[in-house]
Amino acid sequence: MTITEPATLITDYILAIVAVVLAVLVSRRRRPRRLSTYLWIAGFLLTGGAAATGGTWHGFALYFSEPTHRLIWNVTVALILASSMAVLWAVFSGPKGRRHPNTPWLVSGGLVTAAGFAIQQSGVAVHPDFNHNDVFHCTQAIALCLFFKGTHSVK
Numbered sequence: 001m002t003i004t005e006p007a008t009l010i011t012d013y014i015l016a017i018v019a020v021v022l023a024v025l026v027s028r029r030r031r032p033r034r035l036s037t038y039l040w041i042a043g044f045l046l047t048g049g050a051a052a053t054g055g056t057w058h059g060f061a062l063y064f065s066e067p068t069h070r071l072i073w074n075v076t077v078a079l080i081l082a083s084s085m086a087v088l089w090a091v092f093s094g095p096k097g098r099r100h101p102n103t104p105w106l107v108s109g110g111l112v113t114a115a116g117f118a119i120q121q122s123g124v125a126v127h128p129d130f131n132h133n134d135v136f137h138c139t140q141a142i143a144l145c146l147f148f149k150g151t152h153s154v155k
Helices: 006-027 035-059 066-093 103-122 132-152
Strands: none
Touching: 006 035, 006 132, 035 066, 035 132, 103 132
16 A cells, blocks of 8 residues: 555644544533533544544545545545634633633644644645645644643633
């Protein structure tokens, strides 16, 4: 079996696992549920879905017909959009304020996401076998952990 982009497949699948684990951890909290809690769970799960389908698209391109390959990519993009909307809605519907303990974590998660996106769009690769997408997936896993910490500091 030939994997077309092995590092991208692996980093996407790791990102998917991180996202799903964080969704499960948020869902297991015993504090009263808020809209933002449900949105964080949805955002993490949608991110996991986007990463899993994206990894499949990057890794197994040779094994899909052109219409199927295009469908997988369209699903990936739709999940990315939905996860972004859920995370933004979660950030703005939850407790906030300059002095709220979650604010530095959420801002940090946003900044790391923006930095990763800039790297991804630049096309800069750190190694021929570790491209701009791989770097983005790693930075996004860090950003998700920062967002999670922001959700965790909500009392």
